[in-house]
Amino acid sequence: MRSQRLVVGLLAVVLAACVEARGAAxxxxxxxxxxxxxxxxAAPHTDAGNLDDAGNLDDAGNLDDAGxxxxxxxxxxxxxxxxxxxxxxxxxxxxxxxxxPRSLFTEATLxxxxxAGGVVAVRVNGVxxxxxxxxxxWTAMVTLAPGENDVEVIAEAADxxxxxxxxxxxxxxxxxxxxxxxxxxxxxxxxAISGHALAAIDPVRGTRRVVARWDDAYLDGLVSDGTSLYAxxxxxxxxxxxxxxxxxxxxxxxxxARLWWARDLAFDPERARLLVTDYSRRxxxxxxxxxxxxxxxxPLDPAGPIDVLRGRGEAVVGHGAAVxxxxxxxxxxxxxSDATHGEGPALSWVYDLVLRADDTLALTGPSLLRIETTGxxxxxxxxxxxxxxxxxxxxxxxxxxxxxxxxxxxVWALDIENDAVVxxxxxxxxxxxxxxxxxxxxPPLGSYEGSLEIEDGRAFVVEPRRVISxxxxxxERHEVxxxxxxxxxxxGGVHVxxxxxxxxxxxxxxxxxxxxxxxxxSGALxxxxxxTRPxxxxxxxxxxxxxxxxxxxxxVISSGSALVAAxxxxxxxxxxxxxxxxxxxxxxxxxxxxxxxxxxxxxxxSQLEEAVFEVDLESxxxxxxxxxxxxxxPPLxWPTGLVRAATDDALWVVxxxxxxxxWGLYRVxxxxxERTQISGMAAGAGPSEYRxxxxxHDGVAGRVFVTTxxxxxxxxxxxxxxxxxxxxxx
Numbered sequence: 001m002r003s004q005r006l007v008v009g010l011l012a013v014v015l016a017a018c019v020e021a022r023g024a025a026x027x028x029x030x031x032x033x034x035x036x037x038x039x040x041x042a043a044p045h046t047d048a049g050n051l052d053d054a055g056n057l058d059d060a061g062n063l064d065d066a067g068x069x070x071x072x073x074x075x076x077x078x079x080x081x082x083x084x085x086x087x088x089x090x091x092x093x094x095x096x097x098x099x100x101p102r103s104l105f106t107e108a109t110l111x112x113x114x115x116a117g118g119v120v121a122v123r124v125n126g127v128x129x130x131x132x133x134x135x136x137x138w139t140a141m142v143t144l145a146p147g148e149n150d151v152e153v154i155a156e157a158a159d160x161x162x163x164x165x166x167x168x169x170x171x172x173x174x175x176x177x178x179x180x181x182x183x184x185x186x187x188x189x190x191x192a193i194s195g196h197a198l199a200a201i202d203p204v205r206g207t208r209r210v211v212a213r214w215d216d217a218y219l220d221g222l223v224s225d226g227t228s229l230y231a232x233x234x235x236x237x238x239x240x241x242x243x244x245x246x247x248x249x250x251x252x253x254x255x256x257a258r259l260w261w262a263r264d265l266a267f268d269p270e271r272a273r274l275l276v277t278d279y280s281r282r283x284x285x286x287x288x289x290x291x292x293x294x295x296x297x298x299p300l301d302p303a304g305p306i307d308v309l310r311g312r313g314e315a316v317v318g319h320g321a322a323v324x325x326x327x328x329x330x331x332x333x334x335x336x337s338d339a340t341h342g343e344g345p346a347l348s349w350v351y352d353l354v355l356r357a358d359d360t361l362a363l364t365g366p367s368l369l370r371i372e373t374t375g376x377x378x379x380x381x382x383x384x385x386x387x388x389x390x391x392x393x394x395x396x397x398x399x400x401x402x403x404x405x406x407x408x409x410x411v412w413a414l415d416i417e418n419d420a421v422v423x424x425x426x427x428x429x430x431x432x433x434x435x436x437x438x439x440x441x442x443p444p445l446g447s448y449e450g451s452l453e454i455e456d457g458r459a460f461v462v463e464p465r466r467v468i469s470x471x472x473x474x475x476e477r478h479e480v481x482x483x484x485x486x487x488x489x490x491x492g493g494v495h496v497x498x499x500x501x502x503x504x505x506x507x508x509x510x511x512x513x514x515x516x517x518x519x520x521x522s523g524a525l526x527x528x529x530x531x532t533r534p535x536x537x538x539x540x541x542x543x544x545x546x547x548x549x550x551x552x553x554x555x556v557i558s559s560g561s562a563l564v565a566a567x568x569x570x571x572x573x574x575x576x577x578x579x580x581x582x583x584x585x586x587x588x589x590x591x592x593x594x595x596x597x598x599x600x601x602x603x604x605x606s607q608l609e610e611a612v613f614e615v616d617l618e619s620x621x622x623x624x625x626x627x628x629x630x631x632x633x634p635p636l637x638w639p640t641g642l643v644r645a646a647t648d649d650a651l652w653v654v655x656x657x658x659x660x661x662x663w664g665l666y667r668v669x670x671x672x673x674e675r676t677q678i679s680g681m682a683a684g685a686g687p688s689e690y691r692x693x694x695x696x697h698d699g700v701a702g703r704v705f706v707t708t709x710x711x712x713x714x715x716x717x718x719x720x721x722x723x724x725x726x727x728x729x730x
Contacts, residue, residue, distance in 0.1 A: 190203055252292055264277045461707055513557065603615070
């Protein structure tokens with residue numbers, strides 16, 4: 001008995017000491033809530049993101065099936081309620097909203113944003129983060145060195161417990177994420193223009209450097225006279241000379257015939273002038289380098305690429321799928337090669353030309369052709385490099401070509417789809433990348449406007465002939481499905497199931513549309529609903545967008561001014577809304593669709609009406625909730641994509657246009673229709689002129705992801721508070 005009392009006494013002393021040691025520890029059952037006024041969305045639930053069946057964030061967002069933080073974010077599985085005095089205090093919770101785990105940025109400073117709970121401090125690279133709500137939401141500025149940067153975020157609890165997260169952020173000052181034209185070489189370097197920047201590219205080492213940046217002009221076209229560079233500032237109606245060493249600009253011409261949209265420039269050495277093709281005015285202008293005087297040399301519709309060769313009295317010009325000669329004295333235009341002139345591979349749209357002594361090289365995007373300019377074979381075409389000729393990486397969308405004066409048998413092509421400068425051997429057609437700015441391994445994203453869906457930590461991008469999966473943590477890309485010849489193309493939209501194993505996509509079957517089941521493991525595609533089969537229900541024309549109605553297991557597909565539902569199992573089709581079903585204003589075409597969680601209504605974005613419509617999915621009734629006459633704020637100029645915000649009180653809408661400063665990401669308030677530009681020309685740092693076409697989110701509040709075909713050909717993440725943009729995969 002005495003020994004038992006001794007043991008009890010010792011235990012009491014130990015327990016008292018433990019209680020005293022814990023003293024100021026926080027209440028084990030309390031976790032600070034996210035302030036509703038926080039600049040970051042507080043409710044992370046989305047059917048497009050990583051959520052469990054209870055609607056809580058999973059490992060990527062730090063909640064387990066019981067609605068409590070998981071092993072990464074804090075509490076263990078089980079009862080999320082109060083704990084006994086003997087239970088250890090909860091581990092601190094930490095969510096990084098922006099940027100994603102691995103990203104590419106173009107600026108020297110980046111703001112990191114996130115949320116935390118049960119903490120007394122959040123430090124980013126050792127510096128205390130800023131907060132006004134006890135770290136329920138926090139931000140921190142980090143300075144990035146050129147190259148790779150490791151950023152460590154640590155959340156600390158009162159008892160000393162910590163949770164750490166690591167970010168990998170690469171900074172590339174020299175990256176040109178939207179190369180526009182190629183000129184040179186000058187001093188062994190090629191030069192590329194990118195609207196607001198001039199870059200030099202070393203074709204031997206493959207390195208790139210920014211020569212100059214400017215915010216007061218957007219320059220198009222680029223040509224060299226051997227010592228200087230020239231470009232056009234169409235907005236200011238100016239032609240400027242650029243110093244290749246410093247990028248310093250000098251006005252060459254700022255009066256006379258108006259320049260609207262400079263398509264290309266050529267240097268005419270014997271007449272000391274520039275020739276500029278104006279796509280909007282459909283003409284070729286001659287601009288003196290002596291006094292800046294301008295004159296119209298010739299009409300040209302459409303006005304495309306142009307090139308001049310010293311000693312020749314004529315230039316070559318491209319206009320659509322045709323190449324002509326242009327008399328440099330009279331302005332006379334004569335067809336050289338097109339569908340009815342010359343034999344050989346058919347010409348598609350001509351993006352650039354190089355005039356040589358006996359022939360012309362014509363670049364048509366994925367192919368380089370030779371066009372004979374003299375003799376009996378004048379106008380005949382021969383494939384130099386492209387599908388079926390030449391080894392090496394295929395040309396994606398090449399838009400500019402320049403000769404290497406030191407090696408007459410070699411040219412350089414600028415491939416904007418692969419963001420690469422490609423060396424092409426004219427004898428063999430072989431291709432090799434001499435400079436490329438990708439991010440993340442795998443096949444490049446194409447330049448076609450496709451669909452975007454995010455599920456299970458992966459983004460799925462649908463292009464006309466394939467489905468690409470992108471790992472959001474690493475940026476790695478994988479081709480998971482390829483359309484066969486039976487499908488004209490995967491067009492419209494895509495929905496991926498919660499497990500990330502199966503998807504439904506809309507497709508074209510000639511003039512009709514279809515719903516396709518995609519097995520993401522095997523890549524197999526199966527037509528579920530065939531628009532050419534009337535026994536399956538109402539007609540389905542060419543599809544534009546798709547969303548899944550989870551309450552009815554049907555896909556809602558936009559086709560013209562109609563919304564058509566197709567059962568994902570049987571393929572049976574019914575009319576949801578059109579001019580023949582449901583009252584209210586009609587839309588011309590729904591560019592994108594988003595369906596409410598309860599399946600009661602859908603929102604569609606219409607380009608011609610520049611508006612967001614709400615559609616009742618039972619009655620088909622339509623109403624405009626934001627547009628020219630509804631809601632305040634800047635207009636939605638030709639919008640192409642939308643997604644519901646995590647908080648359910650707003651929509652995110654993307655505008656890809658380059659008209660003025662309208663492009664970017666917009667927030668549309670569902671209650672008032674008010675529109676606010678979150679990211680664009682005047683909002684947010686990062687790659688500019690990104691021309692987003694589709695938008696989605698992954699369930700982590702405070703960020704969305706966008707695709708940028710035809711510009712960056714990349715997947716970007718945008719923070720929805722400050723509008724910052726980073727590249728996740730390219």
